[in-house]
Amino acid sequence: MKAAIYTKYGSPEVIQIIDVETPSPKSNEVLIKIKASSVTRADTMMRQGIPKFGRLFLGLFKPKNTALGTGFSGVVKAIGSQITKFKVGDEVFGEKLFSTGSNSDFLCMSENELLENKPKNISHIEAAPICDGFLTSYNFLKEHAKLKKGQHVLINGASGSLGSAAVQLAKIMGAKVTGVCSTKNIDFVLSLGADEVLDYTIIKVNELQSKYDVVYDTVGKLSYSNTKNVLKANGIFMTPVLRVGLLWQMLRRPKKVKFEATGIKKTEDLKRLLNDLVNFFKQGKLHTHIDKKYHLMDIRYAHQHLDTGRKVGNVVIINP
Structure with a gap:
């Protein structure tokens, strides 16, 4: 073979x-x-x-x-x-x-x-x-953010594998979704169900006036330092992309900064999350x-x- x-x-x-x-x-x-x-x-x-x-x-x-x-x-x-x-x-x-x-x-x-x-x-x-974008993003939104209906999540890199999955999942979970992507992908992210989409070539996240319960950086381009001013009092910053600076931020603010390599979770935990995703796909809620x-x-x-x-x-x- x-x-x-x-x-x-x-x-x-x-x-x-x-x-x-x-x-x-x-x-x-x-x-x-x-x-x-x-x-x-x-x-x-x-x-x-x-x-x-x-x-x-x-x-x-x-x-x-x-x-x-x-x-x-x-x-x-x-x-x-x-x-x-x-x-x-x-x-x-x-x-x-x-x-x-x-x-x-x-x-x-x-x-x-x-x-x-x-x-x-x-x-x-x-x-x-499915076990890349959808499983990783579902793990972050459900297990780390514990995302609830009515909360507001900002998803950076909303047009990628993890981002496009996260937009759909956050909407299923009842959240308000703001996506961040390039100009050419705005319509695509809106088609996924995002409530609003920001063009990162025009707008800087750290200059936004809105406040978010969760900032999910799927591409590793942001940090807690440059997003903390857009987080609500109990808001969290999370990313699946590991960097040295992120480790330092996690040590200093473990309740505010979240990282995990989803693939090394216990298999039984991953299977539980995957079972939810399978049901969402069967119901036509995910694409x-x-x-x-x-x-x-x-x-x-x-x-x-x-x-x-x-x-x-x-x-x-x-x-x-």
């Missing part, structure tokens, strides 16, 4: 497509034929080895784990003897972390990992990015916006597109 890997840090040119043996499922695993997989900003950051202090975990001089991709959707092709939840032919989706990457033809997963049946009303392409699709052999171009910073929604790798 084909799989995308990177053996050194750098530009998209470091990505290789190699031939490896198709894995065989263990007794507690299923073998999945990947139909679609995600390419995310986190993937590009790991490929580059940034932020550099992250190399303490990823590998100082070269990546310890050379696989690429986490989110996926596909079809169960074989099952182990102890599998009870899935059967051959089931359409499934999920996320595979810290191991064999999803930017490949096949992968094996335990049924106890983050793996669920795909809602029948969405495609593999739409399902593949995955796909910016661009690439074949696995062209994954370098997917990374190049993400490196431009102009992604709108999600980028997906499709397999025949």
